Amino acid sequence: MRKTQITIDVELxxxxxxxxxxxxxxxxxxxxQETKATMISVWDDKKSEALRIDLWTKDMPVDHMKMFIHQVLLSLASTYERATGEEDIAxxxxxxxxxxxxxxAIKM
Structure with missing residues (x-):
């Protein structure tokens, strides 16, 4: 078995x-690689609930946060379809x- 790691370093x-x-x-x-925001969700199987960490730097522009949220919503649709095959819900x-x-009022 092979292991890999993803890490996020945060300076406060x-x-x-x-x-x-x-x-x-x-x-x-x-x-x-520098980033201004991250959203991490994990599934707690014992409690059947999502746990999450949402972080953004204090200099993250609001218009960029709006775009970030939009892209996360689109990626959720894609993930949902891949996981369930339910194209109509996606x-x-x-x-x-x-x-x-x-x-x-996101400018695309």
Whole structure:
């Protein structure tokens, strides 16, 4: 069996707010790549619930956060279809993502 690791390093200010973040994914050739935001979700099988960590740096522009959320919503639709094969629900999620983009006034 082979193991791999993905890590996120977060530098905090005096108020424990993220100032900088970098991530590493050895298998993907990513080393100390800077990022302004991350969302990590894991499934707790015992409690049947999603656990998550959402972090963003204090200099993450709001318009970039809106675009990030939009792209996460689109990726959820894709993941859902791959995992379930339910194209109709995935399509609905994509429509919802586009409605979000319009309401959030995202410039694409």
């Amino acid at each position: 200010d005096e108020n424990h707010v993220p100032e900088t973040m970098t991530w590493n994914a050895e298998d993907g050739g990513i080393e100390k 399509d609905w999620l994509e429509v919802m993502a586009e409605e979000y983009a319009q309401k959030a």
